[in-house]
Amino acid sequence: MRPRHAFLIIAIGVFALAAACGGGDPEPAQPGDAGGGIAALAQRLRDAGAEVEAGGAVDQPFFAVPGQLLTVNGAAVQVFAYPSVEMAEADAAKVSPWGDTIGTTSVLWASPPHFFRDAELLALYVGGDDAVVELLTSVLGPQFAGGATIAEPDVPVVSEAADAAARAALAERLGVPADSLLLVRAAGVTFSDGALGCPQPGFGYTEALVPGFELLYEHEGVRYEYHVSEDGAQLTDCRGEAGPVQP
Secondary structure (H helix, E strand, O other), rough: OOOOOOEEEEEEOOOOOOOOOOOOOOOOOOOOOHHHHHHHHHHHHHHHOOEEEEEEEEEEOHHHHHHHEEOOOOOOEEEEEEEOOHHHHHHHEEEOOOOOOOEEEEEEEEEOOOEEEEEOOOEEEOOOOOOHHHHHHHHHHOEEOOOOOOOOOOOOOOOOOHHHHHHHHHHHHHHHHHHHHHEEEEEEEEEEEOOOOOOOOOOOOOOOOEEEEEEEEEOOOEEEEEEEOOOOOOOEEOOOOOOOOOO
């Protein structure tokens, strides 16, 4: 009998733990700001014509270092400075193409996330202001995840078996017809083991690679993520039913 997989799902936006500082003053180095890289980034943004104010510390549970909040043209941008490029690359590698899965954490963002990396810096902007995205792109380079990183086709490509299995599971869970569920995203993934990216403590899993998909369905404005093997024989909704959900 297939074990049920679950883990924490966090609904998260941007949060700061201290008040913003004046935009015209140099930013002091913050904890985790290796070499003052965040202050240097703030200056690069100003040189590009942006108004930048330094805020307080921010923390994301899926990143290895604390960060600092910068208010850029009125938009909150979280910046994380790592001791090395390698550490920054390791955290960046955890982020799925759409930014809705980071490591083993599924994240429900309040607005589209946009992830950028430049050497030892990671920057995260959660919002839909195209001008802010263009500004960050001009300074940090193209986003590596989130937002419109991947062109989404009108009909996501997924195997019929995987789609049918996930639809049936979600339809039963919600008590709705399977054809009422809208598939909005599909990404082909090779999962590292039978946990399908959502390991549950206390369970054992096969260690073989599992080709499959990360699928995102929508029903009545709410989105639901499923990880499914290509043949539809294995799936998980990656929910942590006993875990808290943060608004």
